[in-house]
Structures are given as C-alpha cells and as structure tokens.
Amino acid sequence: MSMNAQMRNTFYIILAVTVAGFTASTPYPLAIRLIAPRRTAAGGFEFALTGPPGLYRVLGSTDLALWTELDLVTNTLGTARFNDAGANSSPQKFYRVRSP
Secondary structure (H helix, E strand, O other), rough: OHHHHOOOOOOOOOOEEEOOOOEEEEOOOOOOEEEEEEOOHHHOOOEEEEEOOEEEEEEEEEOOOEEEEEEEEEEEEEEEEEEEOOHHHOOEEEEEEEEE
C-alpha cells in the first residue's frame, strides 16, 4: 500500500504540554474534504471543510474554467464552515478549497 493511500485515513491528535499540564486537541483528518453541503433558508449554500488546522481559500466557479476567490476561512480545530449567501445568483456553482 502506498504512503498516500495510508495517509488518506490517518488522524492525528495534537498534545500541547505546558508548565500547568497538557491539553489534548481533537483529532482531525490529514486530507482536506468538503462535507455537509446544504441550501440555507435564505437561498444561499453552505458546507463544512475538514482537514489540518490552517487557512483555506474558498474558490467558486460557474463554469469550472474561471475561479474566483470567495473567502479566506480559518480552520482552527479541524473543521470550519463556509456560507455563500450569493449562491442563488447563478443556476449552478462549483466550489473548491486551497491552502494558501
């Protein structure tokens, strides 16, 4: 089995050790995934992204050729939410996420 195939389902737990003791964080997946897509009551669209903590650029496209940056999302604990309130302004929209 390749290293990439093995890492796809790997979870990590980070421990922060201080003078006062230690704190364990929640586990998070190494692979970035867009999950839980849904329409909002106001007609927008939202989803969550999971992956290592960090900054992520959310990009949107209506044709898969031209991509526009929609937001910069901070993922502090392994999961962050994104809401596109203007999603109903086009008949179709595609999303992708990149780390800067």
